[in-house]
Amino acid sequence: MSDQRRPTKAVIPAAGLGTRFLPATKAIPKELLPVVDIPAMEYIVAEAAGVGLTDVLVITARGKEAIADHFDRAPELEAALEKKGDADRLAALRRSAELADVHFVRQGAPRGLGHAILCADAFVGDEVFAVLLGDDLVDERDPLLQPMLDVQAEHGGCVVALMEVPRHSVSLYGCVAAEPTGTDGVVRVTDLVEKPAPEDAPSNLAIIGRYVLAPSIFDTLRQTEPGRGGEIQITDALRRQAMAGEPMHGVVFRGRRYDTGDKADYLKAVVRLACERPDLGPEFRQWLEDFVAGRA
Numbered sequence: 078m079s080d081q082r083r084p085t086k087a088v089i090p091a092a093g094l095g096t097r098f099l100p101a102t103k104a105i106p107k108e109l110l111p112v113v114d115i116p117a118m119e120y121i122v123a124e125a126a127g128v129g130l131t132d133v134l135v136i137t138a139r140g141k142e143a144i145a146d147h148f149d150r151a152p153e154l155e156a157a158l159e160k161k162g163d164a165d166r167l168a169a170l171r172r173s174a175e176l177a178d179v180h181f182v183r184q185g186a187p188r189g190l191g192h193a194i195l196c197a198d199a200f201v202g203d204e205v206f207a208v209l210l211g212d213d214l215v216d217e218r219d220p221l222l223q224p225m226l227d228v229q230a231e232h233g234g235c236v237v238a239l240m241e242v243p244r245h246s247v248s249l250y251g252c253v254a255a256e257p258t259g260t261d262g263v264v265r266v267t268d269l270v271e272k273p274a275p276e277d278a279p280s281n282l283a284i285i286g287r288y289v290l291a292p293s294i295f296d297t298l299r300q301t302e303p304g305r306g307g308e309i310q311i312t313d314a315l316r317r318q319a320m321a322g323e324p325m326h327g328v329v330f331r332g333r334r335y336d337t338g339d340k341a342d343y344l345k346a347v348v349r350l351a352c353e354r355p356d357l358g359p360e361f362r363q364w365l366e367d368f369v370a371g372r373a
């Protein structure tokens with residue numbers, strides 16, 4: 078594929094209510110909850126930029142203005158750090174504004190993930206694009222988005238990210254029916270269903286928060302009626318496309334990933350990344366060992 082046609086656009090839906098993390102998310106968007114000292118969404122913008130998706134649209138909502146502030150320059154803070162000669166903190170402060178071109182559009186009401194993606198129609202135009210959920214953190218050492226872009230470039234159509242989950246928890250996710258392609262970790266998706274009961278689930282392959290989508294998804298989303306929870310579901314739109322014979326593939330992710338909108342998963346992300354940080358890890362790890370052994 079020539080450089081000109083390589084996707085450059087990413088959409089990050091971040092307009093949800095974040096009810097699972099209340100009361101923390103009453104005034105602070107869940108996408109800005111810090112994972113150690115970096116807001117969850119900065120990891121996500123960095124992930125997009127890391128695979129060349131440097132034109133980013135965040136779908137936001139009333140009360141979430143702090144997201145735009147985080148990706149803007151902060152001249153007063155910069156001046157204060159410059160005065161102190163604190164180059165490391167200055168670089169960390171500027172990073173969020175330098176990672177990508179970040180744009181914002183509001184979803185007037187939280188009418189579902191499909192509806193949030195539809196808000197990106199004018200921004201995306203007629204190009205293949207990626208969707209990264211604002212509360213779904215994929216460890217940067219475990220590649221997911223690049224293999225998905227590669228599968229899309231090879232087969233066309235749409236690509237979803239999948240993860241094997243215990244059958245009893247498929248009802249928390251969208252789920253797919255799939256068949257092998259002959260390539261390890263890549264499946265052909267034949268059907269999709271949003272949050273099925275375990276006994277109705279076609280497999281234990283759950284959809285996680287990364288998508289590479291063809292622009293035809295917008296027309297399909299416009300025709301998609303509200304589904305589960307009265308919301309316009311991306312899973313339902315993808316199902317329509319699969320049923321219409323559009324290419325639909327899944328990349329099975331076996332790496333580290335955290336749903337930072339879920340309290341337990343959020344804590345795991347913080348602890349793991351803190352343990353692995355060169356500046357914090359040695360001391361924190363030692364404390365953690367003592368704590369687990371009942372010595373702290």
Ligand code: UTP
Binds near residue numbers: 096187
């Ligand atoms: P979630 O279902 O995890 O988000 O949606 P939520 O509704 O904020 O969470 P809870 O269940 O109430 O805690 C997945 C992603 O889609 C976005 C969310 O912001 C999140 O990043 N989303 C969801 C929207 O942008 N708009 C919506 O209408 C729904």
